[in-house]
Amino acid sequence: SKYIKVLNSSAIITSCAGSGSGFNDNPALDPRFYNTDWMKSIPDDTPVSAISIPGSHESLSLYGGPLAVCQVWTLDKQLKVGIRYFDVHAGIWLPNQKSINIRDSHWMFYQHVEFDGVLRDIFNFLNRHNRETVLLKVTFHGLYREKVVLLMKKLTKKFQTRIWTKLSVPNMQQARGKIVFLQSESFHTGTENHKSFFFQYNRLQNVEEKIKHIKPHLCDHHVVLTETKASVLKSPKTLARTVNKELHSLVVQHKKSSLNRGCLGVFSLSFPSADLIKDII
Known part of the structure; x- marks a missing residue:
């Protein structure tokens, strides 16, 4: 099964303003940009890794100032606009804490949501749009990781019929209506994923050549991850303005002329922007 994930920072959901920039920081989302059922037409035997999937980096980092915030849309809006991969940072910071907090990855600002609430919102969406699937990567932080792992095991057991936790990549028939967990460095439940290294020093480098090499080895069997990350002292928004435009051009050009179609995976x-998401799907 194949899967690529390209991590990037940007969003534009107003009409044509900024079209082609791939970037948006307007929290409003016009319903005409909704893509709630775009996976419905994908054949059942298609591996999830073989699909180009828009995702969000630090998906729930909406609070904490310019060095922490990576998104402007809520989880609900991200699902409605068509995002199907979520990168979540979570943990427990107090010994008597009974639920898993969501925070940003650098500064640990609380994001006013708990992990069980995230699962609930995703499942509510999948109940209404049961031909879709959602990929979820969870990274743990904080002092009480053993407790977090224990709570996560309870949650995955509670929802075991709705969550894919196997190492193998599912096809769409196996994944529809479910959350597919991807492994992280701190949470080893779920499907393997690998970096694509499309970006070097936050610039796209030799992408078509890299796709050609990745395709026969990884894309049919693993999730491939392409990501850009702002440094601790650089604003994710600043990086997104540059990277998203470059990525948008790549996606459009790849669709038109690439000899290696079908191996871009998850971004x-x-x-x-809504335009960028639409072009990915």
Whole structure:
């Protein structure tokens, strides 16, 4: 099964303004940009890794100032606009804490939501749009990781019929209506994923050549991850303005002329525009 994930920072959802920039920082989302059922037409035997999937980087980092915020849309809006991969940072910071907090990855600002609430919102969406699937990568932080792992095991057991936790990549028939967990460095449940290294020093480098090499080895069997990350002292929004435009051009050009179609995979974005998301799907 194949899967690529490209992490990027950007979003534009107003009409034509900024068209082609791939970037948006307007929290409003016009319903005409909804893509709630775009996976419905994908054949059942298609591996999830073989699909180009728009995702969000630090999906729930909406609070904490310019160095922490990576998104402007809520989880609900991200699902409605067509995002199907979510990168979540979570943990427990107090010994008597009974639920898993969502925070940003650098500064640890609380994002006013708990992990079980995230699962609930995703499942509510999948109940209404049961031909879709959602990929979820969870990274743990904080002092009490053993407790977090224990709580996560309870949650995955509670929802075991709705969550894919196997190492193998599912096809769409196996994934529809479910959350597919991807492994992270701190949470080893779920499907393997690998970096594509499309970006070097936050610039796209030799992408078509890299796709050609990745395709026969990884894309049919693993999730491939392409990501850009702002440094701790650089604003994700600043990076997104540059990277998203470059990525948008790549997606459009790849669709038109690439000899290696079908191996772009998941794009993990900060501040993505509705145009960029639409072009990915």
